[in-house]
Amino acid sequence: MLWIESGLGYSWSLWFNRLGDNIPIFILNLFNFIGNELFYILLFPLIYWCINKSIGKRALIITLLTAYVSSLFKYLLVRPQPFDLYSRGSGKIINRVLVDEEYGFPSSYTMGITSLWLYFSSISKKISVKILSILVILLTGLVRVISGGEFIFTTLLSILFSILILVIFKIFEPKITTLCNQRYSVSQRVLLILFFSIAAIVIVLLINITSIEIPLILVGCFLGTTTGIVLEKEYIHFSVDGSLILRIGRYFFGIIIISVVYYGIEFLYNISALDNNFILFVKYSVLTFIITFPLPKLFIYMNLSRDSLRTYL
Structure with missing residues (x-):
């Protein structure tokens, strides 16, 4: 080097x-x-x-x-x-x-x-x-x-x-996605995500790197994101379509929610006696999960989006 x-x-x-x-x-x-x-x-x-x-x-x-x-x-x-x-x-x-x-x-x-x-x-x-x-x-x-x-x-x-x-x-990625969608149920896919997330953490611990904070944050993001994506695809099917006003409203409302979550967990992180790496892992898991699953459901409930499967019925 x-x-x-x-x-x-x-x-x-x-x-x-x-x-x-x-x-x-x-x-x-x-x-x-x-x-x-x-x-x-x-x-x-x-x-x-x-x-x-x-x-x-x-x-x-x-x-x-x-x-x-x-x-x-x-x-x-x-x-x-x-x-x-x-x-x-x-x-x-x-x-x-x-x-x-x-x-x-x-x-x-x-x-x-x-x-x-x-x-x-x-x-x-x-x-x-x-x-x-x-x-x-x-x-x-x-x-x-x-x-x-x-x-x-x-x-x-x-x-x-x-x-x-x-x-x-x-x-x-296309081969893995197709295989998982065709062969595994939703619960099995979520278990696979959990398995690979744990495996990624084990790799970090086994190779004994100087700091595990950033890798743990990234694994937390992966866990929250992919779990939310799987559940959204199965149960919500929200559509990104809509007028510019709807899209702007959807975006700014969502950003307000995740800002509250982000800084709320940040506050707990600062006052908590728990292990900082654990808090960070939870923070980013929760944040990315909210982005990919609960918020799309909330968008539909608030008429800021719609169920894409019902669009053609």
Whole structure:
């Protein structure tokens, strides 16, 4: 890994970092926002509730899978951030914005952005979407290097790593989904989700990484999301169709609810004597479950959506 963090790897990263002297900080903060937790909390409900339910759930799952894999490697390798190092004779890389990753390689930020936007590109036939996806990936990765949050080779390798994960996902996800829907009942599918969630936690514990907080959060998101998706498909069938006013109302009402849940559990997290990792696991499991199951049911009850199966009756 030294070649990423020294020699040309360090010199090129320092050169890009110094470009930040001429870029307004709000632009750097804007691009760094595209990839943090709050961005995903706002984006995925928008897609799942208001645009395309199928795209929303698959985009969320591939992003969670990519983040989980990258977090395992990150806490196994324990590589430093660029601003933690200093190359004598070259200068020091400056941390220009708040970098929310504890270690340097691989970059969960870049991998998440890459897998998400390449997924959008792979399912769209529009050239504009494909160009936009490539621009988002390249610009956000470049800004990350300029901000001092990543080495240039860390960004490039993270992009390649996430492409590999996306290819594997695209090959096996349809087969696994079809198999589960045809062979297993709802209760069996939920048990399978629980089994794989426990297995993911066991892997984290067995490999003895330096921190289990982020992987536990991601497993919690997977558990809540996939359980909600299975139950919604079986019992609700809510439709994302409707007027623009209905979609806006659906989105803002849902965001208010999940904000209350998010900060309510955050409050309990701050005052509780329970294990912090356990509280975080519960927090994100509950939050993502509410997004994918109870809220769609509530949308139908409030006439903000409708049962898609009844649309054609």
